[in-house]
Amino acid sequence: MKEQIRKEMLGKLRQVPAEERIRMEQQLTAAVCASDEWKAAKTIGVTWSNFPEIATAGIIRKGLEEGKRMVIPYSGKNRVMTFHEYLPDTPMARSKFGIMEPVDKSKPVPSEAIDLLLVPGLAFSEIGYRIGFGGGYYDRYLASYKGRTLSVLFPFQLFEDPQWEIEAFDVPVQKLLTATF
Structure with a gap:
Protein backbone atom coordinates (compact mmCIF):
# COMPACT_ATOMS: atom_id res chain seq x y z
CA MET A 1 0.00 0.00 0.00
CA LYS A 2 2.78 2.48 0.91
CA GLU A 3 4.57 1.87 -2.38
CA GLN A 4 1.37 2.52 -4.32
CA ILE A 5 0.81 5.80 -2.43
CA ARG A 6 4.47 6.82 -3.01
CA LYS A 7 4.05 6.29 -6.74
CA GLU A 8 0.74 8.16 -6.82
CA MET A 9 2.10 11.13 -4.84
CA LEU A 10 5.27 11.39 -6.94
CA GLY A 11 3.06 11.47 -10.04
CA LYS A 12 0.83 14.19 -8.57
CA LEU A 13 3.86 16.24 -7.46
CA ARG A 14 5.29 16.09 -11.00
CA GLN A 15 1.95 17.29 -12.43
CA VAL A 16 1.65 20.49 -10.39
CA PRO A 17 1.78 23.35 -12.92
CA ALA A 18 5.00 25.41 -12.58
CA GLU A 19 3.26 28.71 -11.69
CA GLU A 20 1.08 27.00 -9.08
CA ARG A 21 4.11 25.17 -7.64
CA ILE A 22 6.11 28.39 -7.29
CA ARG A 23 3.19 30.18 -5.63
CA MET A 24 2.55 27.35 -3.14
CA GLU A 25 6.27 26.93 -2.37
CA GLN A 26 6.57 30.66 -1.64
CA GLN A 27 3.48 30.41 0.57
CA LEU A 28 4.99 27.46 2.46
CA GLU A 37 8.87 26.82 15.92
CA TRP A 38 11.07 28.63 13.38
CA LYS A 39 11.28 31.81 15.44
CA ALA A 40 12.39 29.88 18.53
CA VAL A 46 16.39 20.52 6.46
CA THR A 47 16.93 18.32 3.43
CA TRP A 48 18.15 20.01 0.24
CA SER A 49 15.10 19.05 -1.82
CA ASN A 50 15.05 17.49 -5.25
CA PHE A 51 12.26 17.89 -7.82
CA PRO A 52 9.41 16.92 -7.55
CA GLU A 53 9.70 17.50 -3.80
CA ILE A 54 8.60 20.84 -2.40
CA ALA A 55 11.58 23.19 -2.82
CA THR A 56 13.55 23.96 0.34
CA ALA A 57 16.19 26.31 -1.16
CA GLY A 58 14.16 29.37 -0.11
CA ILE A 59 13.83 28.06 3.44
CA ILE A 60 17.56 27.39 3.66
CA ARG A 61 18.39 30.82 2.22
CA LYS A 62 15.99 32.57 4.62
CA GLY A 63 17.47 30.72 7.59
CA LEU A 64 20.98 31.82 6.66
CA GLU A 65 19.78 35.42 6.15
CA GLU A 66 18.27 35.35 9.64
CA GLY A 67 21.50 34.03 11.16
CA LYS A 68 20.14 30.57 11.90
CA ARG A 69 22.43 27.57 11.78
CA MET A 70 21.19 25.40 8.92
CA VAL A 71 22.12 21.72 8.95
CA ILE A 72 21.74 19.30 6.03
CA PRO A 73 21.46 15.51 6.33
CA TYR A 74 23.87 12.91 5.05
CA SER A 75 22.52 9.41 4.40
CA GLY A 76 25.19 7.13 5.80
CA LYS A 77 25.77 3.41 6.11
CA ASN A 78 23.18 1.16 7.74
CA ARG A 79 20.51 3.80 7.06
CA VAL A 80 21.97 6.13 9.68
CA MET A 81 21.48 9.81 8.97
CA THR A 82 23.69 12.59 10.33
CA PHE A 83 23.33 16.35 9.99
CA HIS A 84 26.10 18.76 9.03
CA GLU A 85 26.30 22.55 9.03
CA TYR A 86 25.52 24.19 5.71
CA LEU A 87 26.92 27.52 4.52
CA PRO A 88 26.72 28.92 0.97
CA ASP A 89 30.28 27.70 0.25
CA THR A 90 29.77 24.20 1.69
CA PRO A 91 30.86 21.58 -0.89
CA MET A 92 27.89 19.39 -1.80
CA ALA A 93 27.58 16.25 -3.93
CA ARG A 94 24.69 14.16 -5.21
CA SER A 95 24.09 11.01 -3.14
CA LYS A 96 23.18 7.57 -4.46
CA PHE A 97 19.55 8.68 -3.87
CA GLY A 98 20.03 11.74 -6.09
CA ILE A 99 19.86 14.29 -3.27
CA MET A 100 22.47 16.92 -2.47
CA GLU A 101 24.49 16.13 0.64
CA PRO A 102 27.53 17.70 2.31
CA VAL A 103 30.86 16.30 1.13
CA ASP A 104 32.62 16.82 4.49
CA LYS A 105 31.05 14.52 7.06
CA SER A 106 33.74 14.90 9.72
CA LYS A 107 31.76 17.16 12.08
CA PRO A 108 28.20 15.89 12.56
CA VAL A 109 25.84 18.11 14.53
CA PRO A 110 24.36 16.17 17.47
CA SER A 111 20.58 15.75 17.35
CA GLU A 112 20.17 17.53 20.70
CA ALA A 113 21.66 20.66 19.08
CA ILE A 114 18.93 20.73 16.41
CA ASP A 115 15.93 22.76 17.59
CA LEU A 116 13.69 22.20 14.58
CA LEU A 117 13.67 19.46 11.97
CA LEU A 118 11.80 19.91 8.69
CA VAL A 119 10.76 16.36 7.83
CA PRO A 120 10.19 15.48 4.17
CA GLY A 121 7.47 13.14 3.03
CA LEU A 122 5.11 12.18 0.26
CA ALA A 123 1.85 11.60 2.16
CA PHE A 124 0.70 12.69 5.62
CA SER A 125 -2.19 11.85 7.90
CA GLU A 126 -3.88 14.71 9.73
CA ILE A 127 -2.23 13.55 12.96
CA GLY A 128 1.26 13.69 11.47
CA TYR A 129 2.06 10.15 10.38
CA ARG A 130 3.88 10.14 7.06
CA ILE A 131 5.02 8.08 4.15
CA GLY A 132 8.55 9.04 3.25
CA PHE A 133 10.62 8.04 0.27
CA GLY A 134 11.18 4.50 1.50
CA GLY A 135 14.72 4.54 2.87
CA GLY A 136 13.78 4.67 6.56
CA TYR A 137 16.46 7.26 7.38
CA TYR A 138 14.09 9.79 8.92
CA ASP A 139 12.15 7.12 10.84
CA ARG A 140 15.38 5.98 12.47
CA TYR A 141 16.47 9.54 13.21
CA LEU A 142 13.10 10.57 14.64
CA ALA A 143 13.12 7.58 17.02
CA SER A 144 15.62 9.40 19.26
CA TYR A 145 15.21 13.05 18.17
CA LYS A 146 13.75 15.23 20.95
CA GLY A 147 13.33 18.62 19.21
CA ARG A 148 10.39 20.07 17.28
CA THR A 149 9.31 18.63 13.91
CA LEU A 150 7.47 20.27 11.06
CA SER A 151 6.57 19.27 7.50
CA VAL A 152 5.39 21.27 4.49
CA LEU A 153 2.97 19.79 1.98
CA PHE A 154 0.62 20.45 -0.87
CA PRO A 155 -3.10 19.88 -0.14
CA PHE A 156 -3.32 16.57 -2.03
CA GLN A 157 -0.59 15.09 0.20
CA LEU A 158 -2.82 15.29 3.29
CA PHE A 159 -5.08 12.36 4.16
CA GLU A 160 -7.87 12.65 6.73
CA ASP A 161 -7.24 9.08 7.88
CA PRO A 162 -4.06 7.22 7.06
CA GLN A 163 -4.62 5.04 4.02
CA TRP A 164 -1.65 2.94 5.16
CA GLU A 165 -0.69 0.87 8.17
CA ILE A 166 0.96 2.82 10.99
CA GLU A 167 3.93 0.78 12.17
CA ALA A 168 5.46 0.62 15.64
CA PHE A 169 8.56 2.60 14.57
CA ASP A 170 6.56 5.44 12.91
CA VAL A 171 6.92 8.80 14.69
CA PRO A 172 4.37 11.48 13.79
CA VAL A 173 5.48 14.95 12.71
CA GLN A 174 4.35 17.50 15.31
CA LYS A 175 3.15 20.23 12.93
CA LEU A 176 2.00 20.19 9.32
CA LEU A 177 1.88 23.31 7.16
CA THR A 178 -0.28 22.89 4.07
CA ALA A 179 -0.30 25.21 1.06
CA THR A 180 -3.61 26.28 -0.41
CA PHE A 181 -4.57 26.14 -4.08
Whole structure:
Protein backbone atom coordinates (compact mmCIF):
# COMPACT_ATOMS: atom_id res chain seq x y z
CA MET A 1 0.00 0.00 0.00
CA LYS A 2 2.78 2.48 0.91
CA GLU A 3 4.57 1.87 -2.38
CA GLN A 4 1.37 2.52 -4.32
CA ILE A 5 0.81 5.80 -2.43
CA ARG A 6 4.47 6.82 -3.01
CA LYS A 7 4.05 6.29 -6.74
CA GLU A 8 0.74 8.16 -6.82
CA MET A 9 2.10 11.13 -4.84
CA LEU A 10 5.27 11.39 -6.94
CA GLY A 11 3.06 11.47 -10.04
CA LYS A 12 0.83 14.19 -8.57
CA LEU A 13 3.86 16.24 -7.46
CA ARG A 14 5.29 16.09 -11.00
CA GLN A 15 1.95 17.29 -12.43
CA VAL A 16 1.65 20.49 -10.39
CA PRO A 17 1.78 23.35 -12.92
CA ALA A 18 5.00 25.41 -12.58
CA GLU A 19 3.26 28.71 -11.69
CA GLU A 20 1.08 27.00 -9.08
CA ARG A 21 4.11 25.17 -7.64
CA ILE A 22 6.11 28.39 -7.29
CA ARG A 23 3.19 30.18 -5.63
CA MET A 24 2.55 27.35 -3.14
CA GLU A 25 6.27 26.93 -2.37
CA GLN A 26 6.57 30.66 -1.64
CA GLN A 27 3.48 30.41 0.57
CA LEU A 28 4.99 27.46 2.46
CA THR A 29 8.38 29.15 2.88
CA ALA A 30 6.64 32.21 4.35
CA ALA A 31 4.53 30.00 6.66
CA VAL A 32 7.59 28.09 7.93
CA CYS A 33 9.53 31.29 8.58
CA ALA A 34 6.57 32.87 10.38
CA SER A 35 5.97 29.83 12.62
CA ASP A 36 6.69 29.92 16.34
CA GLU A 37 8.87 26.82 15.92
CA TRP A 38 11.07 28.63 13.38
CA LYS A 39 11.28 31.81 15.44
CA ALA A 40 12.39 29.88 18.53
CA ALA A 41 14.94 27.73 16.67
CA LYS A 42 18.62 28.53 16.44
CA THR A 43 19.60 25.35 14.55
CA ILE A 44 17.34 23.94 11.84
CA GLY A 45 17.68 20.62 10.04
CA VAL A 46 16.39 20.52 6.46
CA THR A 47 16.93 18.32 3.43
CA TRP A 48 18.15 20.01 0.24
CA SER A 49 15.10 19.05 -1.82
CA ASN A 50 15.05 17.49 -5.25
CA PHE A 51 12.26 17.89 -7.82
CA PRO A 52 9.41 16.92 -7.55
CA GLU A 53 9.70 17.50 -3.80
CA ILE A 54 8.60 20.84 -2.40
CA ALA A 55 11.58 23.19 -2.82
CA THR A 56 13.55 23.96 0.34
CA ALA A 57 16.19 26.31 -1.16
CA GLY A 58 14.16 29.37 -0.11
CA ILE A 59 13.83 28.06 3.44
CA ILE A 60 17.56 27.39 3.66
CA ARG A 61 18.39 30.82 2.22
CA LYS A 62 15.99 32.57 4.62
CA GLY A 63 17.47 30.72 7.59
CA LEU A 64 20.98 31.82 6.66
CA GLU A 65 19.78 35.42 6.15
CA GLU A 66 18.27 35.35 9.64
CA GLY A 67 21.50 34.03 11.16
CA LYS A 68 20.14 30.57 11.90
CA ARG A 69 22.43 27.57 11.78
CA MET A 70 21.19 25.40 8.92
CA VAL A 71 22.12 21.72 8.95
CA ILE A 72 21.74 19.30 6.03
CA PRO A 73 21.46 15.51 6.33
CA TYR A 74 23.87 12.91 5.05
CA SER A 75 22.52 9.41 4.40
CA GLY A 76 25.19 7.13 5.80
CA LYS A 77 25.77 3.41 6.11
CA ASN A 78 23.18 1.16 7.74
CA ARG A 79 20.51 3.80 7.06
CA VAL A 80 21.97 6.13 9.68
CA MET A 81 21.48 9.81 8.97
CA THR A 82 23.69 12.59 10.33
CA PHE A 83 23.33 16.35 9.99
CA HIS A 84 26.10 18.76 9.03
CA GLU A 85 26.30 22.55 9.03
CA TYR A 86 25.52 24.19 5.71
CA LEU A 87 26.92 27.52 4.52
CA PRO A 88 26.72 28.92 0.97
CA ASP A 89 30.28 27.70 0.25
CA THR A 90 29.77 24.20 1.69
CA PRO A 91 30.86 21.58 -0.89
CA MET A 92 27.89 19.39 -1.80
CA ALA A 93 27.58 16.25 -3.93
CA ARG A 94 24.69 14.16 -5.21
CA SER A 95 24.09 11.01 -3.14
CA LYS A 96 23.18 7.57 -4.46
CA PHE A 97 19.55 8.68 -3.87
CA GLY A 98 20.03 11.74 -6.09
CA ILE A 99 19.86 14.29 -3.27
CA MET A 100 22.47 16.92 -2.47
CA GLU A 101 24.49 16.13 0.64
CA PRO A 102 27.53 17.70 2.31
CA VAL A 103 30.86 16.30 1.13
CA ASP A 104 32.62 16.82 4.49
CA LYS A 105 31.05 14.52 7.06
CA SER A 106 33.74 14.90 9.72
CA LYS A 107 31.76 17.16 12.08
CA PRO A 108 28.20 15.89 12.56
CA VAL A 109 25.84 18.11 14.53
CA PRO A 110 24.36 16.17 17.47
CA SER A 111 20.58 15.75 17.35
CA GLU A 112 20.17 17.53 20.70
CA ALA A 113 21.66 20.66 19.08
CA ILE A 114 18.93 20.73 16.41
CA ASP A 115 15.93 22.76 17.59
CA LEU A 116 13.69 22.20 14.58
CA LEU A 117 13.67 19.46 11.97
CA LEU A 118 11.80 19.91 8.69
CA VAL A 119 10.76 16.36 7.83
CA PRO A 120 10.19 15.48 4.17
CA GLY A 121 7.47 13.14 3.03
CA LEU A 122 5.11 12.18 0.26
CA ALA A 123 1.85 11.60 2.16
CA PHE A 124 0.70 12.69 5.62
CA SER A 125 -2.19 11.85 7.90
CA GLU A 126 -3.88 14.71 9.73
CA ILE A 127 -2.23 13.55 12.96
CA GLY A 128 1.26 13.69 11.47
CA TYR A 129 2.06 10.15 10.38
CA ARG A 130 3.88 10.14 7.06
CA ILE A 131 5.02 8.08 4.15
CA GLY A 132 8.55 9.04 3.25
CA PHE A 133 10.62 8.04 0.27
CA GLY A 134 11.18 4.50 1.50
CA GLY A 135 14.72 4.54 2.87
CA GLY A 136 13.78 4.67 6.56
CA TYR A 137 16.46 7.26 7.38
CA TYR A 138 14.09 9.79 8.92
CA ASP A 139 12.15 7.12 10.84
CA ARG A 140 15.38 5.98 12.47
CA TYR A 141 16.47 9.54 13.21
CA LEU A 142 13.10 10.57 14.64
CA ALA A 143 13.12 7.58 17.02
CA SER A 144 15.62 9.40 19.26
CA TYR A 145 15.21 13.05 18.17
CA LYS A 146 13.75 15.23 20.95
CA GLY A 147 13.33 18.62 19.21
CA ARG A 148 10.39 20.07 17.28
CA THR A 149 9.31 18.63 13.91
CA LEU A 150 7.47 20.27 11.06
CA SER A 151 6.57 19.27 7.50
CA VAL A 152 5.39 21.27 4.49
CA LEU A 153 2.97 19.79 1.98
CA PHE A 154 0.62 20.45 -0.87
CA PRO A 155 -3.10 19.88 -0.14
CA PHE A 156 -3.32 16.57 -2.03
CA GLN A 157 -0.59 15.09 0.20
CA LEU A 158 -2.82 15.29 3.29
CA PHE A 159 -5.08 12.36 4.16
CA GLU A 160 -7.87 12.65 6.73
CA ASP A 161 -7.24 9.08 7.88
CA PRO A 162 -4.06 7.22 7.06
CA GLN A 163 -4.62 5.04 4.02
CA TRP A 164 -1.65 2.94 5.16
CA GLU A 165 -0.69 0.87 8.17
CA ILE A 166 0.96 2.82 10.99
CA GLU A 167 3.93 0.78 12.17
CA ALA A 168 5.46 0.62 15.64
CA PHE A 169 8.56 2.60 14.57
CA ASP A 170 6.56 5.44 12.91
CA VAL A 171 6.92 8.80 14.69
CA PRO A 172 4.37 11.48 13.79
CA VAL A 173 5.48 14.95 12.71
CA GLN A 174 4.35 17.50 15.31
CA LYS A 175 3.15 20.23 12.93
CA LEU A 176 2.00 20.19 9.32
CA LEU A 177 1.88 23.31 7.16
CA THR A 178 -0.28 22.89 4.07
CA ALA A 179 -0.30 25.21 1.06
CA THR A 180 -3.61 26.28 -0.41
CA PHE A 181 -4.57 26.14 -4.08
